[in-house]
Amino acid sequence: xxxxxxxxxxxxxxxxxxxxxxxxxxxxxxxxxxxxxxxxxxxxxxxxxxxxxxxxxxxxxxxxxxxxxxxxxxxxxxxxxxxxxxxxxxxxxxxxxxxxxxxxxxxxxxxxxxxxxxxxxxxxxxxxxxxxxxxxxxxxxxxxxxxxxxxxxxxxxxxxxxxxxxxxxxxxxxxxxxxxxxxxxxxxxxxxxxxxxxxxxxxxxxxxxxxxxxxxxxxxxxxxxxxxxxxxxxxxxxxxxxxxxxxxxxxxxxxxxxxxxxxxxxxxx
Amino acid sequence: xxxxxxxxxxxxxxxxxxxxxxxxxxxxxxxxxxxxxxxxxxxxxxxxxxxxxxxxxxxxxxxxxxxxxxxxxxxxxxxxxxxxxxxxxxxxxxxxxxxxxxxxxxxxxxxxxxxxxxxxxxxxxxxxxxxxxxxxxxxxxxxxxxxxxxxxxxxxxxxxxxxxxxxxxxxxxxxxxxxxxxxxxxxxxxxxxxxxxxxxxxxxxxxxxxxxxxxxxxxxxxxxxxxxxxxxxxxxxxxxxxxxxxxxxxxxxxxxxxxxxxxxxxxxxxxxxxxxxxxxxxxxxxxxxxxxxxxxxxxxxxxxxxxxxxxxxxxxxxxxxxxxxxxxxxxxxxxxxxxxxxxxxxxxxxxxxxxxxxxxxxxxxxxxxxxxxxxxxxxxxxxxxxxxxxxxxxxxxxxxxxxxxxxxxxxxxxx
Numbered sequence: 001x002x003x004x005x006x007x008x009x010x011x012x013x014x015x016x017x018x019x020x021x022x023x024x025x026x027x028x029x030x031x032x033x034x035x036x037x038x039x040x041x042x043x044x045x046x047x048x049x050x051x052x053x054x055x056x057x058x059x060x061x062x063x064x065x066x067x068x069x070x071x072x073x074x075x076x077x078x079x080x081x082x083x084x085x086x087x088x089x090x091x092x093x094x095x096x097x098x099x100x101x102x103x104x105x106x107x108x109x110x111x112x113x114x115x116x117x118x119x120x121x122x123x124x125x126x127x128x129x130x131x132x133x134x135x136x137x138x139x140x141x142x143x144x145x146x147x148x149x150x151x152x153x154x155x156x157x158x159x160x161x162x163x164x165x166x167x168x169x170x171x172x173x174x175x176x177x178x179x180x181x182x183x184x185x186x187x188x189x190x191x192x193x194x195x196x197x198x199x200x201x202x203x204x205x206x207x208x209x210x211x212x213x214x215x216x217x218x219x220x221x222x223x224x225x226x227x228x229x230x231x232x233x234x235x236x237x238x239x240x241x242x243x244x245x246x247x248x249x250x251x252x253x254x255x256x257x258x259x260x261x262x263x264x265x266x267x268x269x
Numbered sequence: 270x271x272x273x274x275x276x277x278x279x280x281x282x283x284x285x286x287x288x289x290x291x292x293x294x295x296x297x298x299x300x301x302x303x304x305x306x307x308x309x310x311x312x313x314x315x316x317x318x319x320x321x322x323x324x325x326x327x328x329x330x331x332x333x334x335x336x337x338x339x340x341x342x343x344x345x346x347x348x349x350x351x352x353x354x355x356x357x358x359x360x361x362x363x364x365x366x367x368x369x370x371x372x373x374x375x376x377x378x379x380x381x382x383x384x385x386x387x388x389x390x391x392x393x394x395x396x397x398x399x400x401x402x403x404x405x406x407x408x409x410x411x412x413x414x415x416x417x418x419x420x421x422x423x424x425x426x427x428x429x430x431x432x433x434x435x436x437x438x439x440x441x442x443x444x445x446x447x448x449x450x451x452x453x454x455x456x457x458x459x460x461x462x463x464x465x466x467x468x469x470x471x472x473x474x475x476x477x478x479x480x481x482x483x484x485x486x487x488x489x490x491x492x493x494x495x496x497x498x499x500x501x502x503x504x505x506x507x508x509x510x511x512x513x514x515x516x517x518x519x520x521x522x523x524x525x526x527x528x529x530x531x532x533x534x535x536x537x538x539x540x541x542x543x544x545x546x547x548x549x550x551x552x553x554x555x556x557x558x559x560x561x562x563x564x565x566x567x568x569x570x571x572x573x574x575x576x577x578x579x580x581x582x583x584x585x586x587x588x589x590x591x592x593x594x595x596x597x598x599x600x601x602x603x604x605x606x607x608x609x610x611x612x613x614x615x616x617x618x619x620x621x622x623x624x625x626x627x628x629x630x631x632x633x634x635x636x637x638x639x640x641x642x643x644x645x646x647x648x649x650x651x652x653x654x655x656x657x658x659x660x661x662x663x664x665x666x667x668x669x670x671x672x673x674x675x676x677x678x679x680x681x682x683x684x
Contacts, residue, residue: 089322112665184287184319191288196318231351234388237401246328246351 005034007216008208009046009055012039013153016242018169023239024229031225042149043117044216047071050211057210057222061151062119065207066259077210077219078253080226086255087202089177090125093162094197098171103129107138112161112173115145118152119205119259120176127262128200130191142170155179165194178244204255222259275308276301276343283312285320294346298329301348306332309344320344328352352512356439372421372485385410385482394482401431407480409535416483417590423583424485427492430579432572434502443510443565449635455517456626457557458508461573462501463518464684465552467526468580469497469543475535479646489583496576503569510565519620521613528609536591536598537605543584545675546684547577548661552654553683560631560646585665592666603675611676618681619651654683 008029010021021037028035031034038055040046051071057079060068068076086128094100100109106129114121122143144160147153160181161173177199179263183189210219210225226248229236240246279297284290290311297307309320316682317334324331324346332345363370363378380397387407392398409415413527446454472490480485508515529546532538554574591598618624624647632643655676662672 083328084325087325089325091318091322178326181286181319181323181326184285185291185323187287189287191285191315195285195315198317199322232401232404234401246349 005007005036005232006057006131006222007055008035008037009049009058010037010041010042010141011046011059011061011150012041013150020239020242023235023242027229027236028225031228033221033225035222035225038102043151045150050076051211053211053213055211056214057208057217060207061210062203062205062207062256062259062261063117063151063155065209066256069253069256070260072212075212077212077214079208079210079219080248081204081207081222082243082249083249084178084245085205085207085246086249086252088120088205089202090120090128090200091175091177091180091196092125092129092172092198092200093165093175093180093194094172095143095165095168095170095194096192097168101171103132103134105194106172107135109171110140110142111172112142112144112164114143114157114161114175115128115147115150115152116143117148118157118176119203120178121152121158121174122260123176123262123266124203125200127258127265130265142173152176156229159183160255162189162194166190182238201258202255203258204252207251271677275306276455278308278310279307280310281313281316285313285315286323290316291323294603298346298348298352303348303350303352303563305348306493307346307348309346310337311342311344312340317342320346324349369428372488373425375524376421376485381412381416382482383412385412385480387480389480389482390480394484407478409475409479409483412483413594414536414591415479416486417583417586419582419586420485420489423579423586424492427489427496427579430575431492431495432499434499434506436574437572438503438569439565440506440510443507443563444614445511446562447634448477448513449629450633452516453510453626453629454562454566455512455514456622457516457630458504459516459518460522460620460626461557462508463522464526464546464682465497465500465504465684467529468542468547469494469501471529471532471538474530475538478535496580500573500576503573507566507569516626517620517622519617519622521617521620524613524616525680525684528612528680529684532605532609534605536587537602539584539587540602541605541609542684543580544588544661544665545658545679547580547584548658549679549683550577550655551581552650552657556627556646556650557630560633562630562633581633581661585661588665599671603671606675606678609680612679613682620682 009020010017010020017039024037025037040049043061046058047060047064047067049055050068058064058068065078091104092103096118098109100106113126126136142164144157144164146157146160152158158175158179161170161175164170165173180196210222229240229248231237231240231246277297277300279293281290281293284293286597294307294309301307309316321331328349328351330347330349332347334345335343337343363374366374387405387410388402389398390405434534445451472493476487476490510514529538529541532541551574554570554577558567558570558574561570588602626642627650628643628647630643631646632639658676658679659669660673662675663669667675
């Protein structure tokens with residue numbers, strides 16, 4: 001295998017991941033950029049593989065991205081993100097019979113939350129609720145750790161939260177805004193039973209993280225080929241739809257401050 | 270931002286996002302160009318939470334919200350730049366007809382395009398096609414090669430002229446015939462069924478290649494396939510009824526039909542099959558009707574001939590339209606006939622079992638003087654076929670000289 005090949009890591013949270021990366025690999029090849037990919041079953045191993053230099057670039061969740069930044073002392077290269085990764089939000093959804101009219105009313109109630117490693121369904125909604133003055137110690141958590149290691153990519157823990165709300169097993173629940181609106185658009189939500197109470201501030205989501213030692217020309221080649229993908233191109237569009245974006249955008253770091261802060265608070269007793 | 274002027278406003282009452290609101294918001298956005306602004310008037314507080322998230326998911330821009338009266342909010346959304354405007358075609362509207370509604374009227378309000386784009390797939394002509402779909406493998410995308418102006422009328426006629434092979438033929442009147450006539454009839458029906466099977470298969474090869482914007486052509490060919498299916502059905506029924514069953518399938522027929530099936534060009538295949546082949550069959554069917562030994566045989570050949578006449582009309586219209594727009598087509602069609610003739614060269618004349626059967630059928634039996642008369646009728650048939658072909662080729666636009674030559678080169682198998 002030539003040294004020119006960029007090796008990218010992605011987590012196989014769904015069979016479509018193979019379709020996506022085979023397609024993007026083909027597109028890179030048409031752009032004259034040799035790229036191959038390796039699939040991991042969880043983000044922890046992918047992050048380790050990146051840090052040890054086994055892969056050049058990792059397609060990371062926000063949690064994995066923040067860990068890479070911390071472990072490399074900010075020396076990793078942040079390459080690009082999806083348009084949909086910017087201004088992600090989480091929602092607090094309540095059962096209509098729960099009598100919850102404000103965030104303070106959550107105290108004393110049962111709150112369904114997603115996987116412990118899901119930024120949008122657990123880590124950040126709880127962080128933002130605390131920041132709003134809600135005493136988390138007075139809330140009974142109903143956790144759904146259904147896709148640990150996948151950092152919430154499958155969305156299955158969010159679906160579990162919504163189901164618990166429908167069934168009345170929880171008074172309230174936290175999910176990402178994307179799952180909440182797509183489930184509504186698909187007709188999966190009974191609006192007579194549940195409704196949104198609050199939306200968190202925005203935060204950023206996934207990121208391509210490159211190893212600090214990756215050659216500049218490879219960094220540039222990767223960005224050039226990635227940014228050449230176009231929504232108007234039917235072959236590209238199919239891949240972009242599967243990956244959940246309209247266009248690739250340059251990286252930005254400010255959208256991860258809240259997550260960095262939340263992880264610091266988690267770490268301190 | 271809240272001073273943004275909305276092009277359209279939609280009142281969604283107290284509908285939540287997951288409770289029907291999108292059924293009002295999405296069509297309103299579809300009516301706007303990218304960047305166009307929609308005002309959503311809502312009385313549901315949850316919409317303030319959900320509409321910005323939905324806009325983010327769909328790549329529309331959520332601009333602002335304003336309380337315009339107590340409990341009523343006005344949300345402004347700009348249609349996303351990735352959305353592609355799909356113009357509405359108001360001209361394709363039909364007025365309520367007095368009685369019936371023909372395909373021709375449909376075609377008049379939404380005419381064929383000069384050429385069609387394979388990326389529109391199976392979207393009907395006039396549909397508002399969303400961009401970014403895959404490219405379909407249609408190869409017949411130019412109107413001049415596919416869709417003659419008469420096609421909608423021919424389709425309407427074909428639909429109105431469908432008949433029932435079970436009940437429209439007086440099968441009950443078929444009685445036993447002298448053995449030699451039974452054999453002759455079985456042979457003729459075998460030949461007809463074999464050739465009609467080819468006429469079922471040949472057009473079907475092209476239907477999947479026709480761009481759906483010329484759907485009337487595919488629809489007409491579908492009636493042609495239904496016609497051929499019915500003909501195969503009645504010919505085989507007649508062969509088996511009271512008779513001696515099926516006759517011989519000759520190698521010359523087999524070679525001739527294979528060369529037809531192998532023709533890869535739509536207009537060339539139409540020329541060989543419908544103008545030359547089915548055209549020649551009109552005279553053959555007239556001959557069989559004339560000497561039919563019973564009412565059922567006369568009726569089924571008469572009905573088959575009516576159907577075939579329509580196929581010949583389509584063939585002539587198709588070729589004439591092609592010739593009018595592409596003068597080089599004469600040469601191509603001539604070359605096609607020559608190539609086919611060369612392939613079949615030395616393969617023999619009219620299949621002998623058919624020759625004999627037509628002679629006996631015309632004679633009405635095996636008595637020698639009748640057979641002499643039958644033979645004379647058969648010779649006249651060949652001459653009639655040749656002259657009709659020349660006339661038909663003249664209608665298609667060939668010169669007398671070209672027509673004479675092409676007719677002589679036509680397959681001895683008739684089809």
